[in-house]
Amino acid sequence: MTSETKIESLPRPADVSRRGFVGGLSAGILAAASEPARAESLADIPDRGPGADLGAHSERSRFVKLDRIPEATPGKRNVDPSDAINSKTPHQKLVGNITPTDLHYERSHSGVPEIDPAQHRLLVHGMVQKPLVFSVEDLKRMPSVTRVVFIECTGNGWENWKKADPDLTVQNTHGLVSTNEWTGVPLKFLIDLVTKDKGSNWMLAEGGDGAGVDRSIPLTEEIVNEAFVAYGQNGEPLRPAHGFPMRLVMPGFEGNLNIKWLRRLKFGTAPWMTRWETARYTQLLASGKARQFQLRMETNSVITHPSGMMQVQPGYNRISGLAWSGHGKIAKVEISTDGAKSWKQAQLSQPVLSKAQVRFQMDWVWDGKPTKIVSRSTDERGNVQPDRQSFIAAMGTNALFHYNAQQTWSIDEAGRVRNVLA
Amino acid sequence: MSSRNKLFLAGILTAGVLSAPASAFDFGRPATPAEIKLWDIDVDPNGRGLPDGSGTVAQGRQIFASYCAACHGDNGQGGIKDRLAGGQGTLASNMPVKTVGSFWPYATTLYDYIHRAMPYPTPGLLSTDETYAVTAYILSLNGIVPADGKVDKESLPKIRMPNRDGFIPEPEFDPAKLFRRK
Numbered sequence: 001m002t003s004e005t006k007i008e009s010l011p012r013p014a015d016v017s018r019r020g021f022v023g024g025l026s027a028g029i030l031a032a033a034s035e036p037a038r039a040e041s042l043a044d045i046p047d048r049g050p051g052a053d054l055g056a057h058s059e060r061s062r063f064v065k066l067d068r069i070p071e072a073t074p075g076k077r078n079v080d081p082s083d084a085i086n087s088k089t090p091h092q093k094l095v096g097n098i099t100p101t102d103l104h105y106e107r108s109h110s111g112v113p114e115i116d117p118a119q120h121r122l123l124v125h126g127m128v129q130k131p132l133v134f135s136v137e138d139l140k141r142m143p144s145v146t147r148v149v150f151i152e153c154t155g156n157g158w159e160n161w162k163k164a165d166p167d168l169t170v171q172n173t174h175g176l177v178s179t180n181e182w183t184g185v186p187l188k189f190l191i192d193l194v195t196k197d198k199g200s201n202w203m204l205a206e207g208g209d210g211a212g213v214d215r216s217i218p219l220t221e222e223i224v225n226e227a228f229v230a231y232g233q234n235g236e237p238l239r240p241a242h243g244f245p246m247r248l249v250m251p252g253f254e255g256n257l258n259i260k261w262l263r264r265l266k267f268g269t270a271p272w273m274t275r276w277e278t279a280r281y282t283q284l285l286a287s288g289k290a291r292q293f294q295l296r297m298e299t300n301s302v303i304t305h306p307s308g309m310m311q312v313q314p315g316y317n318r319i320s321g322l323a324w325s326g327h328g329k330i331a332k333v334e335i336s337t338d339g340a341k342s343w344k345q346a347q348l349s350q351p352v353l354s355k356a357q358v359r360f361q362m363d364w365v366w367d368g369k370p371t372k373i374v375s376r377s378t379d380e381r382g383n384v385q386p387d388r389q390s391f392i393a394a395m396g397t398n399a400l401f402h403y404n405a406q407q408t409w410s411i412d413e414a415g416r417v418r419n420v421l422a
Numbered sequence: 423m424s425s426r427n428k429l430f431l432a433g434i435l436t437a438g439v440l441s442a443p444a445s446a447f448d449f450g451r452p453a454t455p456a457e458i459k460l461w462d463i464d465v466d467p468n469g470r471g472l473p474d475g476s477g478t479v480a481q482g483r484q485i486f487a488s489y490c491a492a493c494h495g496d497n498g499q500g501g502i503k504d505r506l507a508g509g510q511g512t513l514a515s516n517m518p519v520k521t522v523g524s525f526w527p528y529a530t531t532l533y534d535y536i537h538r539a540m541p542y543p544t545p546g547l548l549s550t551d552e553t554y555a556v557t558a559y560i561l562s563l564n565g566i567v568p569a570d571g572k573v574d575k576e577s578l579p580k581i582r583m584p585n586r587d588g589f590i591p592e593p594e595f596d597p598a599k600l601f602r603r604k
Contacts, residue, residue: 125453132452211539220595270466274534293595
């Protein structure tokens with residue numbers, strides 16, 4: 001793993017085999033970690049012996065470096081954390097379907113409040129017979145649901161609306177989606193507790209952050225049956241960045257609707273037209289009109305291995321990535337290794353869960369000639385992830401949010417993987 | 423799982439057999455009208471939720487200079503944070519400028535947002551009258567309220583924003599059609 005610290009220093013064909021396989025991970029990722037000793041022969045493997053003391057927490061190996069990256073708006077990367085508006089998941093370094101808790105993407109509108117759960121309350125009121133106040137302990141005593149779902153910021157993919165900066169990683173392009181297991185109380189249970197008026201079909205959900213982020217949520221049958229107020233994340237209490245001590249989880253819908261630090265649910269008859277559902281999370285079309293209440297996240301996928309700034313070697317490669325849809329389960333993922341001319345179906349890791357990311361993979365033998373690789377997903381409702389051209393034809397380039405066009409990575413004759421529009 | 427929760431799950435699983443399983447037990451506590459009023463800050467496009475009080479453009483100019491201009495620039499022309507004025511006529515261009523004047527569909531949202539979220543370091547710092555005043559000033563910067571104007575809970579919902587018709591609801595969640603009786 002030592003020689004791949006600079007992507008410019010290309011391995012010669014003789015170097016391929018083992019280190020070539022690892023080469024895909026290089027691209028500056030391992031550069032910051034300490035230089036590991038080589039172990040070409042089993043005789044080089046260090047002797048065994050007693051290890052470190054057992055601790056209260058298990059930490060990552062010092063040989064593993066995994067970090068989110070705080071960023072701002074498209075093109076504003078490597079910003080000071082105080083200027084960041086989001087922090088992105090390093091999909092290029094992850095495997096499987098579940099995002100490690102500390103690497104789940106984050107979008108916060110007024111920082112991360114420090115909330116003492118003993119001093120946090122959820123008010124449920126409006127068009128109800130019995131307005132109630134709940135503590136965290138109240139919620140924990142109620143029947144719970146546990147579900148693996150993706151949460152995706154509507155800004156995911158926004159780097160590529162107008163142009164493709166070639167030097168982006170998949171963390172830059174698609175780091176605003178993650179999948180965790182969440183545990184909490186069904187919204188339906190709370191609705192029954194307060195006895196919502198039948199005439200109320202919209203709900204305002206509001207956070208306890210400095211911005212008091214609030215969104216209007218239509219109480220469709222799907223949302224009433226699937227939404228829940230979560231207090232658990234991957235088996236532990238929510239992390240503060242993700243809404244501790246409680247947040248709304250809205251499987252398949254805009255990340256912004258999954259209100260963090262939830263402190264109020266109010267029932268009414270029409271949307272409140274909050275700043276976030278008017279001025280912010282609406283999609284400006286080429287006509288100058290903006291699409292509003294595009295609440296569901298679309299069918300999407302991206303190849304994570306190999307992806308932007310990695311390097312591939314001729315011969316065998318395993319293509320892998322993630323697919324997800326706010327409509328339900330992913331039905332299939334197809335991969336093209338010839339610039340979208342021909343497609344082959346990838347394997348999906350089982351079981352495929354509704355509204356959760358699923359890992360796909362496919363064998364590929366690269367002939368060493370420049371090409372482009374791209375994935376496209378189809379969900380169980382028959383929605384197909386659009387190609388870039390038809391997507392832009394429909395949405396224009398000003399929408400800023402809800403980008404789900406197919407992601408193309410180009411590979412040059414040296415095996416360098418770069419971000420391109422198509 | 424406690425036996426009580428098992429009872430609950432049984433109630434849920436046999437929905438239709440047992441009526442109103444959730445209300446059979448007590449969770450939480452009743453919310454008092456006084457504490458609801460304390461937290462019930464949302465304002466809707468009809469003006470429901472707007473408090474008594476008022477503010478003028480002139481008052482708002484002073485408050486804006488003290489609390490807002492550092493981030494939003496003099497006259498709301500933008501700084502380290504969002505531009506608030508101008509941009510009309512740019513939405514269909516390749517460089518759209520989305521401001522209160524060019525993009526926001528409801529003036530009531532402006533009061534609501536300033537009240538709940540601004541000034542960024544100390545949300546809630548401004549009084550009701552000061553919030554009305556800043557709202558009036560930002561609207562005046564966009565030519566929506568005259569320089570000698572004033573806003574209150576009666577006038578704000580009546581303001582027709584320039585981009586009021588600039589939004590197309592996604593058909594699946596169009597508020598005008600969703601939940602309509604068949």
